[in-house]
Amino acid sequence: MQAADGMGLGGQMWRHAGPSRMRPVVVIAPATSVHSRYYGRFAEYLFEQGFDVLTFDYRGIGLSRPPSLRGFRADWVDWGEKDLDAALRHAEAECPGQPLHVVAHSIGGFAIGLAPANARIRRIVTVGAQYAHWRDYDRAARARMIVKWHLGMPALTALFGYFPARRLGWMEDTPAGVVRDWSRMAARFEDSVRPRQFVAGAREADLLVQRFSQVTAPILAIGLDDDPHGTPEAIRRLLAYFTASPWRHWHVMPSDIGAVSIGHFAFFHDRFRETLWPLALAWLREAESPEAPPGRLLVRALR
Secondary structure, three states: OOOOOOOOOOOEEEEOOOOOOOOOEEEEEEEOOOOHHHHHHHHHHHOOOOOOEEEEOOOOOHHHHHOOOOOOOOOOOHHHHHHHHHHHHHHHHOOOOOEEEEEEOOHHHHHHHOOHHHHHHHEEEEEEEOOOHHHHHOOOOHHHHHHHHHHHHHOOOHHHOOOOOHOOOOOOEEEEHHHHHHOOOOOOHHHOOOOOEOOOEEEHHHHHHHHOOOOOOOOEEEEEEOOOOOOHHHHHHOOOOOOOOEEEEEEOOHHOOOOOOOOOHHHHHHHHHHOHHHHOOOOOOOOOOOOOOOOOOEEEEEO
């Protein structure tokens, strides 16, 4: 794939033989610095259920990583405005006429609002989607997370010119611009993301906020009770920007499915194929919940 600025992006596609305007194509938008291969088994599951599926890596990550991240320019806006947008357009080009759906993990839900092509999306599922405002972190873990993500991560980034996360066994190495956005995110993202840049006389951050209102697709926002990032407050803070979309905020406790823990990442592990994945599947198919779904509805917004 190629982004609007010419940046090449890597990904993987699962496609059925022969076109069908009835078959949706699903784009999976990753979490920050998570390799797209992490979503491979979930993508295979959706493919087995009759969908075409595209996974991809944001610039600087996984299949889209350059030889060196030192001096490599990329931030969260680039990931949504250019990279997710490129994935959406690529999916449309490869599967013309097919409905376009998105499953977004963590920052992937934020990226949806930034993509110029987001009005074309028909249905959306998010998992732990938020934009890392520190006050929304789980209260019991907040101090530790601030030290890790808002102090330690930017300090190491200043030393190396990028965040060497792989050496620490945390995630993929991360561009400095992404670290800057994460570590400085205010309660209103427009106060910390490109607040002093202007486009045709308008503040770029305000234009980004307006772009969220292009999205009219119904959203199922899944939150996990033991996810210290995707707390109910964090999820609803992001959902508030999708002013034209009907949405449901669905909350699942590990005990609802007989699990000890789920956390921020494990939703996409195949051990939850029979318990959690049907939540996403039913929404992608009908924009409804499956029969007797685990968890409970916290709040909904009708448009």
